[in-house]
Amino acid sequence: MKLEIASRPKERGTAGTKVKLIANFLEITFKFPDVEMHNLEVRQQKNEAKKREKGEVFSKMSEDKVFGPNPPAYDGSVIYSRKRLCDGKGREHEVVLASDGSSKRYRATIEHIRTFKLKPMQEYIKEISTQRWDETIQTSLRILNSFLNTTPHAKYQTFNKAIFPPVKNKAFLPGGIELLKGYCQKIRPGWGRLFANVDIYATTCYPSMPVVEIIPRILSKKKDDLIKGLDAEDIKIINKFFRDVRIKTIYRTQPNKEYKVQRISSHSADDEYFRIRGERKNITKYYQEWGMNLQYPKLPCIVIKEKRPEDCHIPLEFCAISPGQKYPIDKLSRIQRQSMIEQTVIAPSTRFSVIKKAIDNYFKHQSDPALRSIGMEVSPEFSEVDGRVLDPPKITTSDKFAKSAYLQPAHLKDWVVYVFDKEVPMEHIDTRINILIEVLTEKGMTATRPRTLISENPQGNLKYIFGKVSKNPPQLIVCIIPKRANGGSTLYPEIKEICSTDLGIPTQAIIGMNMRDKQRWKQICYNLALKINTKLGGTNVKLAENELNFKSEKYIVFGADVFHPGDMDKKRGHPSVAAICASMDKDVTKYFARYSINLKLKNEMIEDIRDMAIDLLEQYRKRNNYLPDHIIFYRDGVAEGQFKNVLDEELKPLYAELERYYKGHKQETPKLTYIIVQKRHHARPSEEENADKNGNCKPGTIVDSVIVVPQHFTFFLQSHTALRGTARPAYYHVILNGGEFTADEMQNLTNKLCYLSARCNTPISLVTPVHYAHNIANLVKHFVKYDEQQPQKAKPGRGRQSVPSTFPEHAKNASCPAAASNIENKMHFV
Incomplete structure (x- = not known):
C-alpha cells in the first residue's frame, strides 16, 4: 500500500438534503507576489531585547515610517515585505521607547534572509493541483497570517494570537481569575481561493490590578475584611495564586519597579522583621519612617525574588499585578471551567453579529496598511456555503x-x-x-x-x-x-x-x-x-441492519487520542498519554482499550501505536475467530503541520507491523483507512433558514466545498445538537483511503458512528471511538508517575552565541499502571 495523503474522490458527495449556509469566512483577493524575509535583531546596550520589546521597537519603526508609507508584517522575529529593506550589509536604526516617564534606547539591526515565493500556495488551492501540503505551504501561511495580524496585534493586547480590546467592566471567574473575551483571525486555504476565518475567542489571565483589590475575589471576602488580616488557610490560597507572578510596585519612592513573587509571607507586616545595615526593623514601622502609613498592616507581605541572601518584603497594598500575564486554562478547576462556559456561551446569530462588529471596529481590513502593502483585499461579508443534511440512521431497540x-x-x-x-x-x-x-x-x-x-x-x-x-x-x-x-x-x-x-x-x-x-x-x-x-457488559442500542457500510464483512474501527499536559507540567517533565480503543463486534458497540505514555516530551505522535494496535487486533481475533480485512482508524489531536509526521512516525511503522502480524497468520495485509479528526478550529457554519430551535445547523450537516481545499479528502460534519451556544463541527481529514470510500460513503459512515456512544442517547459531536479514546487519555493522565525535572539555566554569551534555557526532552522514570487483567477487556472507561 502506498502511504501518501489521500486525494478527494472525483465524485462529489450528494447524499442528504441541500441547505444554504453562511460561514465566518471572509474571501480574500490576492495575487501571490514574492515576499522578502528579513531578520530583526534588537539590543539594549549589550543585552538582547525581550520578544515584547522587539514588537514595540518594530511598531515604533513602522510609526516613524522607517519602512515607508505602508509598513511590512512582523511575526515576532522575522519581517516580511514586498521590497528588500536593506542591502547585503544590513541596516541599523536607533529607536527610543518612552514608558512611565522614562525612556530606553535600542539598536535595531535588519538583515535580509531570502526571497520567498508564494506561488506554491496559489497552486495548492487550485481544483486540479499536484502541490501537496509541505513546509512551503506552512511557511506561506505563517507569512500571510503575519500580514493579516500585524496591525491589530500592534494596537491591542494579545494572547495566543488573539486580540483583546479594552473593556469597561472586567469579567472574572471564581478565585479571582480574569476572563478575557476577544477575537481571532486566521488565513485558511479554500476551494480555489483564500479566506480569513474570523471568530470570537476567550482566555484567562492574571488581572492587572492592585493586589488588595484582587485578594477579596480570590478568597470570596469583602475588602473591608482585609483590615483584620488573613488566617493560615487564606495565606495558603493566595500563596498558590501569586507564586511566580510578576508584580510592580505602586508606592511613590519606587513606582512601577517589577519583581517576580517568590511567596507570600506567613506573618503580617506588623509582625514581620528584616535587617538593614545590621539593624532589625519592623516592616510597618520602616514604611512609616518613609511617610507611608499602611492601611492594611495586618496583611502579609509579598516576598520577591532578588539577587540577595536575605528576603525582601513588600506590603501587599504597595503591589499590583503586572499586565499581560496568561493564566493557564489547564489550571482551571471544574467550577472555574463551568463559569467560563456560562460566560462565553453565545447563540449563532449573536455570535455572527459580534464577529461582524469586530471586523468593522477592530480588524478594519479595508484600511489595514500591512494588508495594503502586500496587496491583500479581504471581503467584509461572510461567505455563503452549500451544505447537505444527512438522514439520521435507524436505531434498533x-x-x-x-x-x-x-x-x-x-x-x-x-x-x-x-x-x-x-x-x-x-x-x-x-x-x-x-x-x-x-x-x-x-x-x-x-x-x-x-x-x-x-x-x-x-x-x-x-x-x-x-x-x-x-x-x-x-x-x-x-x-x-x-x-x-x-x-x-x-x-x-x-x-x-x-x-x-x-x-x-x-x-x-x-x-x-x-x-x-x-x-x-x-x-x-x-x-x-x-x-x-x-x-457491566450490556448494550444500550445499536444501529439497524445494513446501516453501517464498511465495504467489508470483516472490519474493525479504531479510535486514538493523545493527552498533552500544560506548559508548566511539560517543563517539569510530565509525559503525554496516548489512548487507543477498538471495536470488537459487528455492531461496533463493544470496545476494548489500551493506553501508554510517550517518553519523548512534546511528542505529538503515539510512540507505542504498533504494540497497542496489534494487542487489540489479537483480542479481536480471539473473540471473533478471524482477523478483519479492513481497518478504519480515527485519530484525534493532530494539526495539518503534523500530517507528514503521522505518515512517517505512526502509519509506516503501524503498516509494517500489520504486514508482519498478518503474514504470521497467513493472511493478506488489511486495507487501512485512516482519518484525522480536528475540533480545535474556528469554522462556524450557520443556517439562517430551517435551523434548529437554538439557531444551529441540524445534526448531520455536511460542508465539503468552498471553505475546504479541493484536492484533499476533507469535510466538516456537525453531527450533534448543541443544547445552547454555537455548535462546533468536527473537521475530518481522510489521510489514507485504503477502503476506496466515496465521499458519500465516508461521510455517512462517520455520521452514523456518532450515534453509538454508550454515554449518550443522542448523537455526539465526533465519532464514538475517538470520544472513548479522549475519555481514556484524560482519565489515565492522573495515573502517570514521573520524576520532576528542572530546565537547564541559560548559558551566558553574546548575541546569537547565547544559549537559551532548555527544557527536558525525555520523561524521567515515567510509568503508568496498566488496567487489571480482569477489567482491561471490559468497557470500564465509559
Missing part, C-alpha cells in the same frame, strides 16, 4: 422488553456504595439509591439493593477502604463524592486508579450535590444507567 428498555440489559446483583460526601445524609442517599434502582429496572436491568452502603472519610486511605471488598469483589463500586475534596483535588482520579489498576472492579462516581433535587436526580439516573449497563 429492544424487542424482548419494554420499548424504553436497553437492547441487552445487564444484571446488577452485587454492588457496593461508598459515601465520601459528608454533607449528604445517609437516609437521603438511601431514597435516592431506590430511585436509581427503579430507573435501572425500567431499562430492563435486574437490579437488587446494594450489598452495603458505607459512609467513609474522604481523607481516608482508599486502598484500605476498597481493599475490604477485594476478597469478595462486587460487580460495581459506586462512590458518592463531594465536589472538591483532599485539599482541592477530586477523589475521582484516585478512585479510578485503585479500582481499575489494582482491584479490577468497575466504578461509577456520583457528585453528592446532584442527589439533592429529586426531580433532577431522576434525570441524572437515566444518564448513570447508560454507563452502568455498559460497564
Whole structure:
C-alpha cells in the first residue's frame, strides 16, 4: 500500500438534503507576489531585547515610517515585505521607547534572509493541483497570517494570537481569575481561493490590578475584611495564586519597579522583621519612617525574588499585578471551567453579529496598511456555503422488553456504595439509591439493593477502604463524592486508579450535590444507567441492519487520542498519554482499550501505536475467530503541520507491523483507512433558514466545498445538537483511503458512528471511538508517575552565541499502571 495523503474522490458527495449556509469566512483577493524575509535583531546596550520589546521597537519603526508609507508584517522575529529593506550589509536604526516617564534606547539591526515565493500556495488551492501540503505551504501561511495580524496585534493586547480590546467592566471567574473575551483571525486555504476565518475567542489571565483589590475575589471576602488580616488557610490560597507572578510596585519612592513573587509571607507586616545595615526593623514601622502609613498592616507581605541572601518584603497594598500575564486554562478547576462556559456561551446569530462588529471596529481590513502593502483585499461579508443534511440512521431497540428498555440489559446483583460526601445524609442517599434502582429496572436491568452502603472519610486511605471488598469483589463500586475534596483535588482520579489498576472492579462516581433535587436526580439516573449497563457488559442500542457500510464483512474501527499536559507540567517533565480503543463486534458497540505514555516530551505522535494496535487486533481475533480485512482508524489531536509526521512516525511503522502480524497468520495485509479528526478550529457554519430551535445547523450537516481545499479528502460534519451556544463541527481529514470510500460513503459512515456512544442517547459531536479514546487519555493522565525535572539555566554569551534555557526532552522514570487483567477487556472507561 502506498502511504501518501489521500486525494478527494472525483465524485462529489450528494447524499442528504441541500441547505444554504453562511460561514465566518471572509474571501480574500490576492495575487501571490514574492515576499522578502528579513531578520530583526534588537539590543539594549549589550543585552538582547525581550520578544515584547522587539514588537514595540518594530511598531515604533513602522510609526516613524522607517519602512515607508505602508509598513511590512512582523511575526515576532522575522519581517516580511514586498521590497528588500536593506542591502547585503544590513541596516541599523536607533529607536527610543518612552514608558512611565522614562525612556530606553535600542539598536535595531535588519538583515535580509531570502526571497520567498508564494506561488506554491496559489497552486495548492487550485481544483486540479499536484502541490501537496509541505513546509512551503506552512511557511506561506505563517507569512500571510503575519500580514493579516500585524496591525491589530500592534494596537491591542494579545494572547495566543488573539486580540483583546479594552473593556469597561472586567469579567472574572471564581478565585479571582480574569476572563478575557476577544477575537481571532486566521488565513485558511479554500476551494480555489483564500479566506480569513474570523471568530470570537476567550482566555484567562492574571488581572492587572492592585493586589488588595484582587485578594477579596480570590478568597470570596469583602475588602473591608482585609483590615483584620488573613488566617493560615487564606495565606495558603493566595500563596498558590501569586507564586511566580510578576508584580510592580505602586508606592511613590519606587513606582512601577517589577519583581517576580517568590511567596507570600506567613506573618503580617506588623509582625514581620528584616535587617538593614545590621539593624532589625519592623516592616510597618520602616514604611512609616518613609511617610507611608499602611492601611492594611495586618496583611502579609509579598516576598520577591532578588539577587540577595536575605528576603525582601513588600506590603501587599504597595503591589499590583503586572499586565499581560496568561493564566493557564489547564489550571482551571471544574467550577472555574463551568463559569467560563456560562460566560462565553453565545447563540449563532449573536455570535455572527459580534464577529461582524469586530471586523468593522477592530480588524478594519479595508484600511489595514500591512494588508495594503502586500496587496491583500479581504471581503467584509461572510461567505455563503452549500451544505447537505444527512438522514439520521435507524436505531434498533429492544424487542424482548419494554420499548424504553436497553437492547441487552445487564444484571446488577452485587454492588457496593461508598459515601465520601459528608454533607449528604445517609437516609437521603438511601431514597435516592431506590430511585436509581427503579430507573435501572425500567431499562430492563435486574437490579437488587446494594450489598452495603458505607459512609467513609474522604481523607481516608482508599486502598484500605476498597481493599475490604477485594476478597469478595462486587460487580460495581459506586462512590458518592463531594465536589472538591483532599485539599482541592477530586477523589475521582484516585478512585479510578485503585479500582481499575489494582482491584479490577468497575466504578461509577456520583457528585453528592446532584442527589439533592429529586426531580433532577431522576434525570441524572437515566444518564448513570447508560454507563452502568455498559460497564457491566450490556448494550444500550445499536444501529439497524445494513446501516453501517464498511465495504467489508470483516472490519474493525479504531479510535486514538493523545493527552498533552500544560506548559508548566511539560517543563517539569510530565509525559503525554496516548489512548487507543477498538471495536470488537459487528455492531461496533463493544470496545476494548489500551493506553501508554510517550517518553519523548512534546511528542505529538503515539510512540507505542504498533504494540497497542496489534494487542487489540489479537483480542479481536480471539473473540471473533478471524482477523478483519479492513481497518478504519480515527485519530484525534493532530494539526495539518503534523500530517507528514503521522505518515512517517505512526502509519509506516503501524503498516509494517500489520504486514508482519498478518503474514504470521497467513493472511493478506488489511486495507487501512485512516482519518484525522480536528475540533480545535474556528469554522462556524450557520443556517439562517430551517435551523434548529437554538439557531444551529441540524445534526448531520455536511460542508465539503468552498471553505475546504479541493484536492484533499476533507469535510466538516456537525453531527450533534448543541443544547445552547454555537455548535462546533468536527473537521475530518481522510489521510489514507485504503477502503476506496466515496465521499458519500465516508461521510455517512462517520455520521452514523456518532450515534453509538454508550454515554449518550443522542448523537455526539465526533465519532464514538475517538470520544472513548479522549475519555481514556484524560482519565489515565492522573495515573502517570514521573520524576520532576528542572530546565537547564541559560548559558551566558553574546548575541546569537547565547544559549537559551532548555527544557527536558525525555520523561524521567515515567510509568503508568496498566488496567487489571480482569477489567482491561471490559468497557470500564465509559
